[in-house]
Structure formats: C-alpha cells, structure tokens
Amino acid sequence: MAIRQLPPNLINRIAAGEVVERPASVVKELVENALDAGASRIDVTVRGGGLQLICVSDDGAGMSARDLELAVERHATSKLEGEDLSHILTLGFRGEALPSIGAVARLAITSRAQDEAEAYRIDVDGGRQSPLKPAARAAGTDVEVRDLFYATPARLKFMKSERAETAAISDAVKRLALAHPEVAFSLSNGERTTLRLDACPPGLLDHALTRLGRVLGSEFVEDAMHVSAARGPVRVEGYAGLPTLHRPNGLSIYLVVNGRPVRDRLIAGTVRAAYGDLVPRGRYPLVTLFVDIPPDEVDVNVHPAKTELRFRDANGVRSLLIGAVREALAAAGHRATASLAQEALQHMRPPGEA
Ligand SMILES: Nc1ncnc2c1ncn2[C@@H]1O[C@H](COP(=O)(O)OP(=O)(O)OP(=O)(O)O)[C@@H](O)[C@H]1O
Numbered sequence: 219m220a221i222r223q224l225p226p227n228l229i230n231r232i233a234a235g236e237v238v239e240r241p242a243s244v245v246k247e248l249v250e251n252a253l254d255a256g257a258s259r260i261d262v263t264v265r266g267g268g269l270q271l272i273c274v275s276d277d278g279a280g281m282s283a284r285d286l287e288l289a290v291e292r293h294a295t296s297k298l299e300g301e302d303l304s305h306i307l308t309l310g311f312r313g314e315a316l317p318s319i320g321a322v323a324r325l326a327i328t329s330r331a332q333d334e335a336e337a338y339r340i341d342v343d344g345g346r347q348s349p350l351k352p353a354a355r356a357a358g359t360d361v362e363v364r365d366l367f368y369a370t371p372a373r374l375k376f377m378k379s380e381r382a383e384t385a386a387i388s389d390a391v392k393r394l395a396l397a398h399p400e401v402a403f404s405l406s407n408g409e410r411t412t413l414r415l416d417a418c419p420p421g422l423l424d425h426a427l428t429r430l431g432r433v434l435g436s437e438f439v440e441d442a443m444h445v446s447a448a449r450g451p452v453r454v455e456g457y458a459g460l461p462t463l464h465r466p467n468g469l470s471i472y473l474v475v476n477g478r479p480v481r482d483r484l485i486a487g488t489v490r491a492a493y494g495d496l497v498p499r500g501r502y503p504l505v506t507l508f509v510d511i512p513p514d515e516v517d518v519n520v521h522p523a524k525t526e527l528r529f530r531d532a533n534g535v536r537s538l539l540i541g542a543v544r545e546a547l548a549a550a551g552h553r554a555t556a557s558l559a560q561e562a563l564q565h566m567r568p569p570g571e572a
C-alpha cells in the first residue's frame with residue numbers, strides 16, 4: 219500500500235485515543251482547563267457515567283470569539299510561551315485536549331471573556347466544526363460533551379459499568395480538588411450533588427487540611443501529622459496519616475507536584491517504605507504530599523495523560539520525601555512519649571498543686 223498523509227479528522231481521532239481513554243480523562247482535561255483559566259469555582263455535571271453527558275462550567279478567564287475558534291484546533295494553545303518545554307507551570311501545554319474530545323464526541327463550548335460583552339458558542343461534532351454563534355453567559359466557560367466515543371465505537375466497547383466510570387470521574391475531580399483547595403468544586407449527576415467542596419481561601423492556616431478532610435475524611439485529618447521539608451529550591455509540604463489508618467493499595471498516597479496530581483509508583487513505594495512495619499504488610503498509609511519544584515527540574519511531557527512525570531534528580535526527591543515522612547512519624551512518636559511523661563509527672567505532683 220502506498221504511503222499517504224492522513225486527513226486531519228482521522229489524526230485527531232487517533233490522538234484522542236491517547237488523550238481521552240475514558241470519561242474520567244475528559245473530566246480531568248476540562249477541569250484542568252478551568253483551573254488554568256484561573257477559575258474560582260468549577261461545577262461538573264455527569265450523566266450516564268460520562269458517556270451521555272459531561273458538563274464543566276467555570277468562572278475563569280473565558281475566551282474571545284477568536285480564541286474560541288482556535289481552542290478547538292489541534293496544537294493551538296495559549297499556555298506555551300515560545301518554544302520552551304522546560305518551564306511549564308500550567309496543567310495543559312499541548313493544545314490537544316479539546317480537538318481530541320471534539321473528534322470523538324459532540325462538543326459544545328460556550329464562553330465569554332472577562333473583559334468582553336458578548337458570549338459565543340462553538341460546536342464540534344465528531345470532528346466537524348460549526349461556525350461560531352452568539353450566546354448568552356456570564357464571564358467564564360461551559361464545556362458540554364455529549365455521546366462520548368460515539369465516533370469511535372471500538373473504544374465505546376471498552377467502557378466499564380456506568381458505576382465504575384462514575385467512580386473514576388469522582389476520583390479525578392477529588393484529586394484535582396485536593397491539589398487546589400482555593401477553588402470551589404461541585405460534582406452532580408444531574409439530579410443531585412454528589413460532592414460539594416467550598417473554597418478554602420489561601421493564607422488561612424491549614425487551608426489544605428480543611429480540603430483534605432472533606433476529600434479524604436475527617437478520620438484522616440484529625441490525627442494527621444504535618445510533613446514539611448526542603449532541600450535547595452525543592453519543597454515538600456503535606457500530611458501523613460497515623461499508621462493505624464491504612465488502605466489496600468497505593469492509591470491512598472496522593473502526590474501533587476506543582477499543582478498537578480500525579481501518579482508515581484516509585485514515590486508511593488518510597489512513602490510506604492518510610493512507614494516500615496508500622497503499617498501491616500501489603501497495606502498502604504494515607505498520605506498527601508505537595509511538592510514545589512522549579513519547573514525545569516521535572517519533565518511533565520512523558521505521558522499522554524500528563525499523569526506521570528520525571529524528576530531530573532529522582533533520587534534526591536525521593537530521599538527528601540522519605541526523610542520528611544520519617545521525621546513526621548518520629549515527631550509524632552515523640553509527642554506520644556512526651557504526653558505520657560506529662561501524665562506521669564502529674565501523678566508525681568504533691569496533692570493540691572495545680
Ligand atoms: N475553560 C477554559 N477557559 C478559558 N480558556 C480555555 C478553557 N478551556 C480551554 N481554553 C483555551 O483553549 C486552549 C486549548 O485547550 P486544550 O485543552 O485543547 O489545550 P491546552 O490546555 O492548551 O493543552 P492540553 O492539550 O495539554 O490540555 C487553551 O490553551 C486555552 O487557551
């Protein structure tokens with residue numbers, strides 16, 4: 219067969235196979251876009267496990283008519299300055315998500331830029347783009363995705379149950395919400411709200427902890443130990459659960475790097491190792507770590523879903539994290555002993571003395 223250039227529609231559909239694996243990946247991409255747009259509240263509605271409908275609304279920067287048309291084009295992004303891939307501070311950077319979603323679903327975006335009077339809507343249906351239409355909306359953006367994967371029946375066959383897809387969506391929203399406590403989030407199934415997270419204003423002491431409590435349960439935060447360490451420009455802050463709280467898999471170890479929730483088996487293993495035999499074999503502690511690292515020390519461009527990254531000095535980062543978690547554990551142990559000693563002292567005081 220002779221070599222031929224693929225038509226853009228097909229190219230987008232192939233790219234979509236990597237970028238949007240399942241409904242939860244669509245939700246993740248859309249919420250990331252809302253966060254990159256500086257939203258202070260993000261509302262997500264999902265029906266039929268996300269295959270019927272996914273709608274993400276934000277009050278962020280919005281888009282002008284021109285930007286809205288460009289947003290659904292492949293490799294069109296406002297987030298990459300120049301040609302430098304080593305200073306990425308936004309969650310998106312490739313200009314792939316919207317065109318990929320538009321290639322495999324019915325996509326409608328309605329948006330109004332903060333400083334503009336008019337809102338516009340654009341539709342992309344299985345890769346076919348319709349002209350812009352005037353619309354009505356306050357500043358911000360609504361993205362509606364209907365009939366996901368209708369244009370790629372092969373992918374549709376691989377979907378799990380509605381329940382499983384809904385659970386994966388909820389997990390994706392929670393991970394992003396955990397990483398961004400200053401933003402209010404809600405998740406609804408069209409009939410009722412299944413998750414509502416108020417904004418925890420930055421600057422408030424332990425605002426991250428309030429959000430953690432809402433997402434991971436109050437049981438976790440009540441006794442969570444504060445983790446804090448730095449080495450050079452790399453900082454880690456977070457909370458480590460008591461060793462008596464554990465889960466059957468490493469998903470209970472949440473890692474956020476420069477505002478991006480990431481999965482890193484090596485780091486999860488490292489954190490697990492820090493607990494040693496304090497946690498039963500085959501079980502994992504509940505830990506949330508926020509790492510701040512200069513962007514040129516990490517490569518986020520290693521996985522199509524942007525959920526993995528590579529540290530330039532992986533060993534350095536791992537030893538920083540293991541040290542920080544160990545220190546928090548030791549400090550908690552110390553606190554327990556200290557309060558016991560306090561109690562013993564009380565008993566030794568002569569009667570009548572306060
Ligand atoms: N909710 C939104 N509010 C404002 N602008 C948006 C929103 N969603 C998308 N955009 C604009 O559309 C562009 C394209 O979005 P898209 O998600 O396709 O790519 P990206 O975020 O730049 O990169 P990536 O493919 O890594 O997500 C963005 O760069 C941004 O300028």
Ligand SMILES: [Mg+2]
Nearest residue numbers: 247251310315
């Ligand atoms: Mg994006």
